Amino acid sequence: MKKLHLIAPLLFLFTFSARTTHAQYYFYDNNYYDNPMVFELGGSIGIMNCLTDLGGKKGIGKKFIKDLNFGNTQLAGSVYLSAIYKNAVALRLEGTFGQVQAYDSILRKVKTSTYGRYERNLSFRSNITEFMAVAEFHPLYIFKKYDENDQLPRFSPYAVAGVGFFSFNPQAKLQNRWVDLQPLSTEGQGFAEYPNRKQYSLHQISIPVGVGVKYELSPMINLRAECVYRILSTDYLDDVSTTYIDPTVYSNYFTGTKLTNALLLNDRQYELDPTHITSDGDQRGNSKNNDAYFTFNLKVGLIFGRERIRRH
Numbered sequence: 001m002k003k004l005h006l007i008a009p010l011l012f013l014f015t016f017s018a019r020t021t022h023a024q025y026y027f028y029d030n031n032y033y034d035n036p037m038v039f040e041l042g043g044s045i046g047i048m049n050c051l052t053d054l055g056g057k058k059g060i061g062k063k064f065i066k067d068l069n070f071g072n073t074q075l076a077g078s079v080y081l082s083a084i085y086k087n088a089v090a091l092r093l094e095g096t097f098g099q100v101q102a103y104d105s106i107l108r109k110v111k112t113s114t115y116g117r118y119e120r121n122l123s124f125r126s127n128i129t130e131f132m133a134v135a136e137f138h139p140l141y142i143f144k145k146y147d148e149n150d151q152l153p154r155f156s157p158y159a160v161a162g163v164g165f166f167s168f169n170p171q172a173k174l175q176n177r178w179v180d181l182q183p184l185s186t187e188g189q190g191f192a193e194y195p196n197r198k199q200y201s202l203h204q205i206s207i208p209v210g211v212g213v214k215y216e217l218s219p220m221i222n223l224r225a226e227c228v229y230r231i232l233s234t235d236y237l238d239d240v241s242t243t244y245i246d247p248t249v250y251s252n253y254f255t256g257t258k259l260t261n262a263l264l265l266n267d268r269q270y271e272l273d274p275t276h277i278t279s280d281g282d283q284r285g286n287s288k289n290n291d292a293y294f295t296f297n298l299k300v301g302l303i304f305g306r307e308r309i310r311r312h
Contacts, residue, residue: 032219035305040082040090040222042301048076048098050293052238053285054122055102058110069106074099076128076295087156088141092134100168100293101125102238119276120284121268124181124238126168128293130230132208134162156214160228164206170239172265179261181239184254186266187284188245191253200236207231210294219306224299230292237291246280 049072056067076098084090103123111118138158171178182202188194212226235241250262267284269276 033307033309035307036086038084038303038305040080040084040301040303042080042082042222042299044078044080044224044226044297044299046076046078046295046297047073048100048128048293048295049073050100050102050237050291052100052102052124052291053235053240054104054124054238055106056114056117058107058113069102071106072101072103074101076297078295078297078299080299080301082136082301084136086141087152088138090136090138092136092160092162094132094134096128096130096132096295098128098295099125100128100237116283119269119272121272122172122238122240122284124170124172124240125178126170126237128166128168130164130166130206132162132164132206134160134164134208134228136160136212138214152216154216156216157211158214159209159211160226161207161209164208164230165203166206166230167203168237169202170237172239174261174264179265181265182236184258184262184265186239186262187242188249191245191249193249193252194245197242200234204232204234206233220303222299222301222303224301225297226299227294227296229294232290232292235285235287235290237293240285241287242285244278244280244282244284 049068049070051068055069055072057069076096078094078096080092080094082090082092101124104118104120105123107114107118136158137160138156140153140156170181172181173179182200185191185199187197189197190199191197208228208230210226210228212224215223217223244267247263247266250259250266254262267278269278
């Protein structure tokens with residue numbers, strides 16, 4: 001239902017705009033008339049990465065891209081539909097698909113400076129499926145009016161902002177098997193012994209913000225380069241946020257394989273140091289900063305709504 005709440009208003013806008021702007025053509029170039037409202041249907045290929053508690057660089061961990069591991073970059077792609085008003089503003093629906101990952105073992109070469117983050121030895125991967133509704137703002141068209149005698153700029157930088165709905169599912173590899181982490185309550189989520197730790201949802205809201213540049217290759221084709229950062233309200237994209245729990249409580253809730261997986265995956269320091277003893281309350285993550293992910297995409301879009309000039 002949340003997806004419908006995001007998509008329905010824009011679908012209405014697309015339909016309404018198509019009806020109200022029909023046949024309101026004006027001069028575009030020697031070959032085409034333009035329409036105040038045109039539509040762009042396209043797709044993209046690009047990369048996806050994340051900023052979480054895991055991995056990072058030397059030291060205690062830094063904010064934003066100072067702690068980014070570019071080696072964790074994964075492929076991503078998207079499909080989108082936009083309604084563009086006079087090249088100045090646009091509303092876009094977009095579906096994005098990709099994967100994020102991070103692991104503490106990447107800190108091996110600087111482990112003496114990481115204050116236990118390397119020894120923590122945690123890792124994750126997660127597929128990302130996202131649907132977002134964003135607005136585009138093109139300042140070259142917003143702050144300057146063009147008439148039919150002007151040469152329209154082929155390049156147009158722009159900013160984007162909106163709202164998204166995404167799903168994720170953090171997993172860790174154990175004995176050559178990928179195991180879902182959220183059902184294991186690795187930090188005691190949902191346990192009576194830790195009443196302040198609620199189970200996190202695998203479907204959440206994001207706030208996408210970013211910048212891009214559009215190049216009009218022809219009246220029918222747009223090319224774009226775009227970077228979009230997602231502000232999240234969760235710190236559990238990587239299943240890591242607060243402190244370790246008392247592992248003996250797992251037997252109160254789990255049995256069999258699930259119990260074994262929880263015991264082996266909530267604390268993996270034993271893999272590097274079998275003598276290590278973790279205490280209830282030892283730091284596992286940093287709950288002060290929520291996780292985030294971002295994409296950089298190259299887009300190709302087809303323009304609909306321009307009318308070819310008929311010559312006699």
